[in-house]
Amino acid sequence: METNSHANSAGEATTTDQNWAGGAQVKNSYGVAGMSLHAWNTTLYAKKSWFTLDNEIVCLGAGITCGGPAEVHTTAENRRLGTPITNSFTLNGAAITPAIGWSSNLPSPSWCALSGAGGYYFPAGTTNLQAIFVANSGSWSQIKSGDSGTVYTYDYLKLWFNHGLQPTNGSYAYVILPGMNASSVSNYALSPDIIILTNTPIVQAVKKPVLGVVAANFWTNGTSSADLIAVNSKSSVITLESSNSIAIGISDPTQTNTGSITVTLNRAASGLLSADPGVTVVQLAPQIILSVNVNGSHGKTFQASFSYSPPLFAITATRTGTNIVISFPTQSGFNYQVQYKNDLTDAVWNPLGSVAGDNTVKSITDPVMGNVRFYRAEVQ
Numbered sequence: 175m176e177t178n179s180h181a182n183s184a185g186e187a188t189t190t191d192q193n194w195a196g197g198a199q200v201k202n203s204y205g206v207a208g209m210s211l212h213a214w215n216t217t218l219y220a221k222k223s224w225f226t227l228d229n230e231i232v233c234l235g236a237g238i239t240c241g242g243p244a245e246v247h248t249t250a251e252n253r254r255l256g257t258p259i260t261n262s263f264t265l266n267g268a269a270i271t272p273a274i275g276w277s278s279n280l281p282s283p284s285w286c287a288l289s290g291a292g293g294y295y296f297p298a299g300t301t302n303l304q305a306i307f308v309a310n311s312g313s314w315s316q317i318k319s320g321d322s323g324t325v326y327t328y329d330y331l332k333l334w335f336n337h338g339l340q341p342t343n344g345s346y347a348y349v350i351l352p353g354m355n356a357s358s359v360s361n362y363a364l365s366p367d368i369i370i371l372t373n374t375p376i377v378q379a380v381k382k383p384v385l386g387v388v389a390a391n392f393w394t395n396g397t398s399s400a401d402l403i404a405v406n407s408k409s410s411v412i413t414l415e416s417s418n419s420i421a422i423g424i425s426d427p428t429q430t431n432t433g434s435i436t437v438t439l440n441r442a443a444s445g446l447l448s449a450d451p452g453v454t455v456v457q458l459a460p461q462i463i464l465s466v467n468v469n470g471s472h473g474k475t476f477q478a479s480f481s482y483s484p485p486l487f488a489i490t491a492t493r494t495g496t497n498i499v500i501s502f503p504t505q506s507g508f509n510y511q512v513q514y515k516n517d518l519t520d521a522v523w524n525p526l527g528s529v530a531g532d533n534t535v536k537s538i539t540d541p542v543m544g545n546v547r548f549y550r551a552e553v554q
Contacts, residue, residue: 185214194393196427196473197224198410204228206412208378208391208427217241220344223378223391225368230295231350232368237375238337238344248346250303251333253291259329262289264356265305274329277306285363288331293351293359295366300347302336345373371400379403386415391427404438411437417508417531417554419447421479426468437464443480450476484508484553491549498540502551504531509554512538514547523550 190212197207204227211220218240225232233250240246255261259272265286270276280286280296280303287293296303309329314321337344347370351359371379371390379390379400389412390400397404403411408428414421424437442459449455453476456463466476489502489512500512508531513523526549527538540547 193428198412198423198425198475200412200414200423206389221375225380232380234373234378235346236373246337248335253331255329274309287356287359293354295349295363305333388413402440406436409435418482423475423477424466425475429473432469435466444483445481447479449478453478489551501537504536506533511552514549
């Protein structure tokens with residue numbers, strides 16, 4: 175926001191000139207939302223995205239530009255507290271007494287936790303992040319003439335990015351961690367399990383490998399890509415990938431596209447599991463290509479899902495000292511289990527060990543136990 179004061183009812187019943195607002199979801203589990211911001215009666219523009227995952231919300235902003243006379247702020251938190259304040263507050267591992275008037279410029283990266291609410295993680299590269307405990311006062315009559323003039327005062331925790339005067343292509347990134355205590359937030363900050371793929375006015379995208387989720391907001395027409403996703407038009411796209419399938423959700427948040435969105439996934443599928451009406455599968459391999467007719471869809475999400483064929487690969491078994499090392503190439507998105515038999519006539523294969531594929535050669539070691547042992551690797 176631009177920190178200007180406005181008269182009562184200023185801008186009331188007006189709408190923005192921006193039409194990009196909405197998002198997509200996949201499997202009713204994870205989602206992405208976005209908004210192209212142009213604040214009323216200002217030159218403030220920005221692209222804002224929210225990625226809702228399993229235990230966090232990743233918030234990105236880019237292209238923050240304003241030629242106005244006031245500072246531009248992005249508020250990460252403005253939480254009303256009790257009186258007196260009973261919440262505990264932890265900043266980068268240090269307990270802070272929540273006293274009105276306390277303030278701090280936060281370093282990068284940073285994390286903080288407020289008991290009863292949750293945590294906030296600010297990745298490396300974050301700048302101009304500020305925190306304060308402040309008492310705010312106001313009355314309803316300040317919003318609308320004729321309403322109650324009783325002045326109320328409440329205590330707040332405020333976290334915000336100060337983009338300064340007349341920013342050009344400013345940005346921010348932070349992660350909301352609902353319900354987490356200080357210990358959990360600290361552990362998260364030491365090893366965040368999300369990857370910010372890109373944060374620009376062209377594309378904002380996030381990946382969470384442990385879930386198999388990649389999500390992106392594509393802000394412009396023309397070819398754009400993020401990770402495994404490529405599109406030809408403004409869109410919101412989210413994918414959910416497992417070892418044997420991939421699901422996708424696509425929408426037109428502008429609600430203005432009278433044609434189709436073409437989406438290409440850099441994956442090969444063996445078959446189509448499901449597709450909403452309006453989704454046309456152009457090809458399954460060597461890449462998945464979809465055409466989604468979004469005309470008149472009012473921003474709804476179109477979904478489709480595809481099956482994978484287990485990849486073919488060769489394994490090698492090499493004796494090293496008193497061990498047998500079984501090696502094989504792996505592919506991301508698949509799990510591999512090495513199994514053995516002491517005799518091919520045995521009824522079952524016994525598990526030896528499992529690894530997750532990451533497009534490198536993996537190895538499992540087996541101590542030498544006899545004269546003969548047979549091995550195989552199974553894709554799961």
